[in-house]
Amino acid sequence: MGPQFGEVQLDSQGRLESGNDVCAVVVTYHPDGELPTRLARILPQVKRLIIVDNGSGPAAVEMLRDLADDPRISLVLNLDNLGVARALNIGIERALELGSAWALLFDQDSCADPDLVQTLIRVHAAYPQPDRLAVIGSGFRDPNDSGQASADEDGGEGWDEREQVITSGSLVPLRTHALIGPFREEFFIDYVDADYCFRARAKGYHVICTRRPIMSHAIGAVTWHRWLWMRKWTFNHSADRRYYIARNDTVMLREYGRYAFGLWALKSFRRRLRLCKRIMLYERSKASKVFAVAQGWWDGVRGHMGPRHKH
Numbered sequence: 093m094g095p096q097f098g099e100v101q102l103d104s105q106g107r108l109e110s111g112n113d114v115c116a117v118v119v120t121y122h123p124d125g126e127l128p129t130r131l132a133r134i135l136p137q138v139k140r141l142i143i144v145d146n147g148s149g150p151a152a153v154e155m156l157r158d159l160a161d162d163p164r165i166s167l168v169l170n171l172d173n174l175g176v177a178r179a180l181n182i183g184i185e186r187a188l189e190l191g192s193a194w195a196l197l198f199d200q201d202s203c204a205d206p207d208l209v210q211t212l213i214r215v216h217a218a219y220p221q222p223d224r225l226a227v228i229g230s231g232f233r234d235p236n237d238s239g240q241a242s243a244d245e246d247g248g249e250g251w252d253e254r255e256q257v258i259t260s261g262s263l264v265p266l267r268t269h270a271l272i273g274p275f276r277e278e279f280f281i282d283y284v285d286a287d288y289c290f291r292a293r294a295k296g297y298h299v300i301c302t303r304r305p306i307m308s309h310a311i312g313a314v315t316w317h318r319w320l321w322m323r324k325w326t327f328n329h330s331a332d333r334r335y336y337i338a339r340n341d342t343v344m345l346r347e348y349g350r351y352a353f354g355l356w357a358l359k360s361f362r363r364r365l366r367l368c369k370r371i372m373l374y375e376r377s378k379a380s381k382v383f384a385v386a387q388g389w390w391d392g393v394r395g396h397m398g399p400r401h402k403h
Contacts, residue, residue: 342392
């Protein structure tokens with residue numbers, strides 16, 4: 093178990109002064125050969141960088157060990173895939189051990205802009221209640237989404253209040269994190285960020301996101317399709333991802349949706365039907381994905397959590 097937050101030294105206002113206050117946490121799982129290039133964009137902006145690997149193969153581990161020769165980089169090698177939530181919690185525990193007051197969380201495939209940290213610092217300084225911030229999210233552009241609306245590149249240091257933000261690019265004050273609690277490990281992957289943001293807001297904290305995109309980050313592998321006179325898109329997630337999305341969304345509807353008489357299950361079922369229609373029309377591996385969606389919905393209804401058990 094990591095140290096308690098009281099061991100971390102902060103000023104009375106919890107101010108974010110510079111990148112030296114920040115420790116980046118990057119979760120990896122069979123990363124590609126471009127990972128060192130992406131990490132090289134993050135490292136100059138922070139004091140330390142922690143890599144938490146979830147059971148990658150020998151070649152990837154060798155690459156990660158080479159990266160960890162840099163004294164600014166710490167490496168945690170999990171023997172198995174423990175899930176994104178557990179990996180994030182391990183990374184934050186290590187950041188606390190290193191005396192960091194802020195954690196900047198990243199997926200392995202996110203590519204940070206050179207001014208990402210400085211933009212987050214300026215947004216934090218400009219926010220009227222900085223001590224009530226739980227998460228500052230990074231606006232992003234999706235390089236695989238050709239239909240993406242033009243991002244507000246001239247958004248300056250503005251921000252928007254959000255119900256939730258994605259984990260990657262999220263700046264988290266660890267003093268507040270200690271009050272909100274760890275990421276939800278039973279979710280394994282998907283909706284880990286949404287659950288954290290919902291819990292933070294329930295405790296009276298705020299979640300914001302930079303108006304200007306300050307990193308590149310792909311959500312699935314978006315493709316666009318013509319159906320009659322309409323233009324449709326789909327994420328093309330794997331069957332496993334479809335399972336976790338269906339299950340964890342169902343749980344979120346039950347816990348946060350305020351539906352009476354079990355109508356959360358019906359709401360989730362209707363969402364799953366629409367998703368299966370999209371899969372059948374536009375995606376490959378249709379049968380395995382539809383089965384994963386059905387299994388995820390049923391496990392969510394029953395509260396069967398943790399890693400997916402393939403029957």
